[in-house]
Amino acid sequence: MAAFVNHGKRRWMTLLLLVVIAVQTTLCGSAVLDRRPVYDGRKIEREAEEGKVHCSRSRSRTAHKIIDEYLLPFVQQKSYNLSSACRLNPENDMFKDQELKKDMIRVSQWRCDYCKKTFRSEDYLDNHMDNRHLDLLDLSANRCLADVCGAIHCDHVASQGKAGAKKRCNRAAVIKNKHLCESLASSCFPPEDGAVALQLNEFFLRQFCDSHTCDGTPKHFPRGSGVRKNKSLFMAVCLFTIILLLIFYLAVYLYKKDMNISAARLKHLRQHSILKAQKSKKY
Numbered sequence: 001m002a003a004f005v006n007h008g009k010r011r012w013m014t015l016l017l018l019v020v021i022a023v024q025t026t027l028c029g030s031a032v033l034d035r036r037p038v039y040d041g042r043k044i045e046r047e048a049e050e051g052k053v054h055c056s057r058s059r060s061r062t063a064h065k066i067i068d069e070y071l072l073p074f075v076q077q078k079s080y081n082l083s084s085a086c087r088l089n090p091e092n093d094m095f096k097d098q099e100l101k102k103d104m105i106r107v108s109q110w111r112c113d114y115c116k117k118t119f120r121s122e123d124y125l126d127n128h129m130d131n132r133h134l135d136l137l138d139l140s141a142n143r144c145l146a147d148v149c150g151a152i153h154c155d156h157v158a159s160q161g162k163a164g165a166k167k168r169c170n171r172a173a174v175i176k177n178k179h180l181c182e183s184l185a186s187s188c189f190p191p192e193d194g195a196v197a198l199q200l201n202e203f204f205l206r207q208f209c210d211s212h213t214c215d216g217t218p219k220h221f222p223r224g225s226g227v228r229k230n231k232s233l234f235m236a237v238c239l240f241t242i243i244l245l246l247i248f249y250l251a252v253y254l255y256k257k258d259m260n261i262s263a264a265r266l267k268h269l270r271q272h273s274i275l276k277a278q279k280s281k282k283y
């Protein structure tokens with residue numbers, strides 16, 4: 001009987017150990033997710049304006065990524081729609097359709113989905129798009145997303161992870177960018193449009209405009225990345241659910257196994273006592 005109790009104890013100790021390992025795995029997983037870089041950056045940057053298009057493709061791409069990561073998740077959370085007149089609306093990126101036609105097969109192989117030609121780098125593919133498919137750009141409206149780069153810190157994001165001497169703060173440029181930033185806040189989130197617009201206006205000023213200063217060490221995007229937050233939360237919830245299910249099924253399995261062992265032992269004991277009784281009757 002004592003051996004039976006010890007056997008049961010060992011099983012529950014194993015279960016406890018598994019729970020501890022599972023919880024540790026969840027915590028470590030979350031930590032790894034949080035250490036992921038906010039933005040990977042582009043190795044190759046091309047700032048030059050090309051041909052008749054006076055809009056930088058690479059800066060538009062950077063602006064698009066910043067908006068996707070640091071603005072849109074928060075705007076979507078509030079179910080707010082950016083107007084077409086708002087210059088931060090991703091629809092106002094003239095390169096949007098062409099960017100979707102670029103296929104990264106691997107880091108050193110990029111394909112143009114218009115003509116299926118492949119290139120060694122994204123930079124070469126950008127050149128190809130400018131040389132061969134410029135006619136596919138809709139130039140009818142002023143839709144250069146790179147024009148808002150000064151306000152939303154494209155240079156800061158593009159220089160992340162790159163070594164270089166710290167530049168001196170250009171006070172005139174900072175004032176100009178802050179003014180552009182504030183005008184974007186007013187036009188995209190007019191406070192008179194209601195409570196949600198007012199909240200997003202305040203958010204935009206904190207997230208993008210406050211860091212346009214030469215005083216102290218400005219913190220860019222203080223409200224963080226909406227994409228990373230959502231992904232981390234989703235991954236943590238998924239992991240937690242999987243672990244809970246595993247623990248549940250393991251507990252059910254161990255419980256059933258223990259019950260079967262107990263039933264077998266009881267049967268054995270019963271048979272043993274019947275045999276014993278029969279033997280004692282004989283004598």
Ligand SMILES: [Zn+2]
Pocket residue numbers: 112113114115116117128132133
């Ligand atoms: Zn092509």
